[in-house]
Amino acid sequence: MSRYAAVVVACLTLGLAPFFPEPHFWGKLKWLIGGAQGMGAADWFDLLMHGAPWLVLIGMMVFDLVRRGRRSGGKRIRADQ
Numbered sequence: 001m002s003r004y005a006a007v008v009v010a011c012l013t014l015g016l017a018p019f020f021p022e023p024h025f026w027g028k029l030k031w032l033i034g035g036a037q038g039m040g041a042a043d044w045f046d047l048l049m050h051g052a053p054w055l056v057l058i059g060m061m062v063f064d065l066v067r068r069g070r071r072s073g074g075k076r077i078r079a080d081q
Contacts, residue, residue, distance in 0.1 A: 010053035
């Protein structure tokens with residue numbers, strides 16, 4: 001769990017800052033889902049930079065799940081193990 005600590009802190013700080021009036025990354029995602037009308041190159045770069053910690057976190061989680069599945073020989077593992 002400690003290997004996730006720095007990435008989670010990055011997600012909660014860099015990934016969401018500035019926090020008011022809404023998290024910046026959330027605002028960019030809403031803009032993107034709304035059709036991305038008027039988004040310039042700086043906005044796309046900003047979305048990438050604020051989204052990078054989230055992508056790293058998701059990548060780490062997927063990697064760990066795949067590795068865990070291979071170690072178990074393809075058998076399902078219970079959550080309490």
